[in-house]
Amino acid sequence: MAYWLFKTEPDAFSIDDLKNAQEQSTFWEGVRNYQARNFLRDDVKLGDQIFIYHSSCKVPAIVGIAEVTEEAHPDPHQFDPSSDYFDEKSKPDSPKWFGVTVQFREKLRPISLKQIKADPRIIDLPLKKAGRLSIMPVTEEEFLLLKHYHNSEQL
């Protein structure tokens, strides 16, 4: 099993939106960055655990956990001319953009970017180095450390 961090802007789609959609899974759509796309298409697998991260907001932070319930499938918006995600160069027989389906698991007490940056134990997380990557891998060690952050005596 692998671990990931997915960014989202809470004004557009927040952890609560994900929670409220719990009955139906949520298709993680609109990723239009090649590195992020490659992770989604090739490496994100059923059962993988995902940190949901709120970006471009008052307190950028990890706010919860979701799980992959369906592996990569083409993002239908790329074929829809009326969509912001439309890509005229993408063809249905060779789609360029993919998404995965995820389901809400739990909310966490927010772990702010500030805390993450200040923690010397977090080394590998791409978020630490000014990253604009919207889908990124998290090591098992760092995922578990962050997941249990607020239980830790080490703070």
Add this chain to the structure above:
DNA sequence: GCCAACGTTGGC
């Protein structure tokens, strides 16, 4: 709202 960092585009 500013701006730094980085990704993408397109001319050559």
Add this chain to the structure above:
DNA sequence: GCCAACGTTGGC
């Protein structure tokens, strides 16, 4: 295939 110009992301 280089690289300058431009666009976007995202923290502050």
